[in-house]
Amino acid sequence: MLDRLVNTRGATTLRQLLKEDLNFLLTNRVPRILLTRFMGWFSRIRHPVVRDLSLAVWRRFDPLDLSDARKQQFESVHDVFTRELVAGARPVDPDPAILASPCDAIVGPCGPIDGAQLVQAKGLVYSLGELLQDETLAASYHGGCYATLRLKSSMYHRFHAPHDCTVRRVTYIAGDTWNVNPIALARVERLFCRNERAVISARIHATNQIITLVPIAAILVAGIRLHFLDLLLHLGYRGPNHIACEASFAKGNELGWFEHGSTVIVLAPRGFVLCDAVTPGAAIKVGRGLMRLIE
Numbered sequence: 001m002l003d004r005l006v007n008t009r010g011a012t013t014l015r016q017l018l019k020e021d022l023n024f025l026l027t028n029r030v031p032r033i034l035l036t037r038f039m040g041w042f043s044r045i046r047h048p049v050v051r052d053l054s055l056a057v058w059r060r061f062d063p064l065d066l067s068d069a070r071k072q073q074f075e076s077v078h079d080v081f082t083r084e085l086v087a088g089a090r091p092v093d094p095d096p097a098i099l100a101s102p103c104d105a106i107v108g109p110c111g112p113i114d115g116a117q118l119v120q121a122k123g124l125v126y127s128l129g130e131l132l133q134d135e136t137l138a139a140s141y142h143g144g145c146y147a148t149l150r151l152k153s154s155m156y157h158r159f160h161a162p163h164d165c166t167v168r169r170v171t172y173i174a175g176d177t178w179n180v181n182p183i184a185l186a187r188v189e190r191l192f193c194r195n196e197r198a199v200i201s202a203r204i205h206a207t208n209q210i211i212t213l214v215p216i217a218a219i220l221v222a223g224i225r226l227h228f229l230d231l232l233l234h235l236g237y238r239g240p241n242h243i244a245c246e247a248s249f250a251k252g253n254e255l256g257w258f259e260h261g262s263t264v265i266v267l268a269p270r271g272f273v274l275c276d277a278v279t280p281g282a283a284i285k286v287g288r289g290l291m292r293l294i295e
Contacts, residue, residue, distance in 0.1 A: 043078040043259070051076055062154040081157055082225075082257050090160075092252035092287035096206060099272060099291040100251060101149065102213055103159040103264050107282045108148035108185075110274055113141050113267070118148075120192060121185040130193045131214060131265070133173055137201065140210060143270035147278060147290055150180065150263050158257040159264055160286050161249035162211060165202035170226065170243045172233050173197050180218040180263045192216055192265065198224050198233055200255070205248075207293070214265040215258065226256035252287055266290060 045051075054077045058064060066072065070084040093100050109119040116138065117125040129138040151157060175196040178188055185191055196217040203210055215224050224233045228247035231239065249255065268291050275289040284290065 043081060044076050046075045055080065058153070062152060064154045068156075078259065081259060083156070084158070085156060090156075090252075090286040092160075093289050094251075095289070095292075097293045098275070098289045099162045099211065099266075099268055099293070100160070100287050101284045101290040102162050102255070102266065102286065103149055103151055103157075104155045104285045105149035105151050105264065105283075107278055107280055107284055108150050108182075108263075109280060110147040110278060111145060112273075113144050113146055115142065118146055118265075120190070121182065124186070124189055126190045126193050128267075130190065131197075132199050132212070133171060134199070137199075137210075137212065141212070141267045141269055144268050145272050145274055145291060146268070147266045147274065148263060149266065149284070151258065156286070157259075158286075159213070159215065159255050161202070161251055161253045161255055162213070162266065162290065163202075163251050164205045164249070165211065165251075166205065166248045167200055167202045167228060167245055167255075169201055170229065170245060171199040172239075172241055172243065173199065175217075177217060177219045180216060192263070196233075198226070200226070202249075209269050209271070211269070212267040213255075214267070215256075216263040216265065217258070218262045223259045224256065225259070227254060 042050075043054075051074065055064070058077075064080075066080070066083070068085050068089045070086050074080045074083070090104075109121065111119075113128070116128055118128055118131070120126050127138075128141065129135040132138050173196065176194045178184055178191050178195055180191065180195070188194070192214075198215050200213045200215070201210055202213070217224060226233070228245055229243060271293055272291045273294055275292055277288075278284065278290055
C-alpha cells in the first residue's frame, strides 16, 4: 500500500515537472523578440475569422471574462487585450492612507524592503538598483515595502494611479521578453532586470512621498502605452531613456496599459506596509487596498 502511494506521488511529480519543462520550452526557448513583434502585428488584424479563432484558442488556455468590458463587440484580439471597463467596475478605496492597487493581478513576492534585494521567487533574488537602473532611487526605498503584481493574459490590462500624484519622469529600459509566469521566475535569474520595462516615479500630493511603478513587458507583450506620453514604449523605441513629464492624476485615474498581460512592481517608501489581505497568491483588483501608510 505504501509502495503504491509512493509510486503514485512520484508519477504525479514527474508529470508536473514534464509539464513545467514543456511550458518553459514553448514560452521561452523560442525567438522571443521575433515572436513578440509578430504578436504585435497579428493581434491588430481586423478580421472576424482571425479574431474569433484566436479568442477560441485563448479561452482553452485561460478563462476570459468580458462581462465587465465597456463594449461587447471587438474588432481584433488587440481590442480585447486593451479593453476598457464599464464605469464603476473597479471602485477605488477612498481612504487617504491607502495606496490602491494599480491593476488587476495575482500577488507575487511582496513585503518589507530590507536591504538592496527583492525576492523574485523562492531561492532567487534581484537587485533593486539594477531593476530601476538608479541606485539613488533604489536607496530611497530601503525600509519601505514592495509588491509584485502579475497580470494573467485574460485579465484587464490597464493600470491606474495608486494615489493622487504627479508623474515627473519615466525611464524606459530596453531588454528581453522572457515569460514572467511562475515557472520562468523560478528558473531565470534576475528575470525582471533582464526584461523590457518602464520606471514611473510619482510624488504623492498629500505627503510629498515618492512611489514607483515598474511595468515589465514579457513575451507577446508588444508595448507599454502611457497616456501622458505621446509615444509607445516597445521593442522598436529608439528615443531617450529618461523622459521628463508633468502629469497629475487623481487616485484611480488610468495611467496606461499593456498590449498583453505582464507584471507591475510597486515600490513604496518607509512608512508604508502591506494591507492585511495582500499575500502571495491572492487575487487583487484595481482600486483595492494594496499598501497603507502607518507613519
